[in-house]
Amino acid sequence: MQTFLIIVIVALMVLVVISLIRGIVAFMQSTKIDLQSGEQVDATEMQLKQNKAMFARIKYQALAVVALAILMAVAN
Numbered sequence: 001m002q003t004f005l006i007i008v009i010v011a012l013m014v015l016v017v018i019s020l021i022r023g024i025v026a027f028m029q030s031t032k033i034d035l036q037s038g039e040q041v042d043a044t045e046m047q048l049k050q051n052k053a054m055f056a057r058i059k060y061q062a063l064a065v066v067a068l069a070i071l072m073a074v075a076n
Contacts, residue, residue: 002071005067005070006071008067009068012060012061012063013064016064019054019057019060026053029046030050
């Protein structure tokens, strides 16, 4: 059980890093587009992609915390 939970935690950590990188890339691209075009009134596709990636990061972090709490409870 502990080995399984450790694998789950590592997998969730990898997903957090991937979603963080995707969100940062989307942020950089949307900033570049905004700077080149001037004003931006509505949310662009890249900004929506950034929001989606950051929400996924938060979700994966929460799942990792839950898995870590379960691991700690099982270890005792």
